[in-house]
Amino acid sequence: MSHAQAPARRSPSTLRGASLPSWSPWAIAGGSILLGIGISAAAGLDSKIQWALIAGILYLLATFGFAARVEGGRQAKDRIATSLVWTAFVVAVIPLVSLIWVTVARGVKVLDFYFLTHSMGVVADTEPGGGIYHAILGSIEQVGLATLIGAPIGVLTAIYLVEYGRGKLARAVTFFVDVMTGIPSIVAGLFILSIMLMFDMQPFGFAGSLALAILMMPVVVRSTEEMLKLVPNELREASLALGVPKYRTILKVVLPTCIGGITTGIMLAIARIAGETAPVLLLVFGNPFINANPFEGAQASLPLYIYQQFSNSAGSGAAFDRAWAASLTLIAFVMILNLVARAIARWKAPKTGR
Amino acid sequence: MAKRIDVSGLTAYYGSHKAIEDISMTVEPRSVTAFIGPSGCGKSTFLRTLNRMHEVTPGGRVEGKVLLDDEDLYGNGIDPVSVRREVGMVFQRPNPFPTMSIFDNVAAGLRLNGSYRKSELSDIVEKSLKGANLWNEVKDRLNKPGSGLSGGQQQRLCIARAIAVEPKVLLMDEPCSALDPISTLAIEDLIGELKERFTIVIVTHNMQQAARVSDRTAFFNLSAVGQPGRLIEIDDTERIFSNPSVQATEDYISGRFG
Structure with a gap:
């Protein structure tokens, strides 16, 4: 990949390397989701889980690609690790939130003082x-x-x-x-x-x-x-x-x-x-x-x-x-x-x- | 008040490991005795045998005699709890009780051992804090937690806590090793004052400290790693530091080994 070329592109200071702008994770996430939906629609996939899976994989690949190109290999790995941790967090929280959401939404129907x-x-x-x-x-x-x-x-x-x-x-x-x-x-x-x-x-x-x-x-x-x-x-x-x-x-x-x-x-x-x-x-x-x-x-x-x-x-x-x-x-x-x-x-x- | 300690033929074990072997010495009342020696030579272990704290460690046991004014601490029917009321201890790291206020920390030994009237208690707390040279610094915040004090203050709080129960002997296990020079000085001054009332035994790694505060100094050493520690010699501090009778003591003090 870009390991060999990365040092050449760096600025003269050895302490400050090039870095992706701070909005880039959101931009990459948005792009991957759109692309994921596009691919799924084009391929005629109807499951939303497949859409999310494609978007997620695209996001990881794109993050690694951009980061490796701009920032170098170590930062790219760091970003991948960060993304994986966040993904795991989201995957863990989704069932919890949806469970509470469904329970509250259905539960409040008859829940009152009389009940x-x-x-x-x-x-x-x-x-x-x-x-x-x-x-x-x-x-x-x-x-x-x-x-x-x-x-x-x-x-x-x-x-x-x-x-x-x-x-x-x-x-x-x-x-x-x-x-x-x-x-x-x-x-x-x-x-x-x-x-x-x-x-x-x-x-x-x-x-x-x-x-x-x-x-x-x-x-x-x-x-x-x-x-x-x-x-x-x-x-x-x-x-x-x-x-x-x-x-x-x-x-x-x-x-x-x-x-x-x-x-x-x-x-x-x-x-x-x-x-x-x-x-x-x-x-x-x-x-x-x-x-x-x-x-x-x-x-x-x-x-x-x-x-x-x-x-x-x-x-x-x-x-x-x-x-x-x-x-x-x-x-x-x-x-x-x-x-x-x-x-x-x-x-x-x-x-x-x- | 202060009592003499007479140790003869004392050997202490951790499980099957012999930590110190055949130690005999006399500690005079109203004096400061310092224990010096390399790490692992059994100074602290020996100190802990003097108030039966050694056996608190799992597997810890002791052979030999420790006489406190003619009464054998390891004799039949001796209650270790009563021994520890006579022989107090200050530890290496300041360890005030985190759930208690400054007042309660000092009163802890009394309160946990019996009932006292409030006025009686506050008299003793004031006296002990004054005795530990801490009263002026904390008298306005006796109800604040003890863990909020600085390290040196915490250590003096622990000394106040130890002397509040009026022990006869005070054991100090490297009381200044976690403190800065100024707090160390405060505690050394305090030791000088406390020896009017108590028999004091202090373990230290700082030879200047031993020279400054003690009347007598005992040098411990071990022949090799894994071997039990032994008492090499005990003598007047002045003699130990100027003209010791054993070569190993001189080597250690002059920094030629260890």
Whole structure:
């Protein structure tokens, strides 16, 4: 290519080479898109994905060609790498944005105060009306109870592994946590179901909580472990050297230092289990009526509600609308949790101000 | 208040690796003893055996005796936590607790060990900060985080934190190695004042510093890499730096090796 000629064209200064104008990436992108559409139209391709693919390849080739000609080989490679990173970013963001877009667009149709405060009690799945109050209530209760069980056990396990665990037992615990991370949610559900069948119990909310807690624990352990490892050993030693017992060192020095990170980890784990459908379907069963008691009787939950609205809709548009609105509520629920977690992390983070 | 340290036949291990071997020495109360020697010769390890911080490291264990005024720190039934209240420590890098204010940092040792009344606590904090020559610089911002101070101030904050619990002995592990000359001078002056009240042991790589601040100096060395470190000699600082009795000490001090 132009490697051999590039130095000759450079200006006398060895520090300043020729460079493409700053608008050139946009110009090349525009040109490639037009050319891509033109080629596709001429060849009679009807898929827009093919158009985008052709435009993308044209863009990469054109960027490399222009840059190699004007700026030299190293800058050309740099521009290619930059373009690839941007392409990957766009490809990754498209599904996310389109998912949120579709959910919001379809979800807002029936999402109103009435929808949030009423149940499906007297509404058939194929008719319009009804709401998700019972599902929100069920979700909050089940996820809340699961968190009450899973988060403390997870955090304490992580403290054991990082602060105390040595030798075989710690290795075994780490191994089982790794195994638990890989448990499919339906298996956790079946595990609790087998216990329920042994005692001849009917579906109830707390059974779902137990399965969700099983799914939550390894996530909490992993994230808390990482956070505890980030606390510098010097802080532990400083505290121990003051004659502070180890348990107080952990409680008063180590945990406060990383409480923000631990909270974020727990919130992410909650976000994960809030969307679980399979164990809830098995253990909580679903219920169109409001059942505020998680310890007796079937309950609803948001993911389960979404699934059941789709599966029982018999093609009814009303059920689809409700499912989308419930999806939007679920996403908002998880999003709010994340924002809360971030706020707590920022509030609790070690202060650096003067 | 200050106590004497009597070490006899002390050997420390990291797992199966022997880090220091058969060290015996006496540290007089109300004096400054400096440890010098090349890197890796076990000065810090030895220092950490003096308040049982060595065993905090996984695999760390100790053989031999460390007497603190006739009481063996490694004897049966001795609680390492109580040992560390008697023998305080200042580390190489300033390590104030990042979640705590300046006040809370100094009060940490007391607060984490028991309950104190607010007024009592602020008296002790003021006294300790004054003792560490930091009071005038921070008295108007005691509620600001300790990590916002400069490196030298942070180190003096750590010294204030260590002396707030009124230990008998203060161990300092290269307390000035991360500091500039002016902060170093401040800390050296402070060491001179603190030795009125405490027994001080300081590890340093800076031989001028050892000559400036210490009454006695111990020289550590190791015969080869991987071999355990040993105490070569301990004597009055003046003698060590003018007329040491061992050739290796003279070589090290005059810069002929290491």
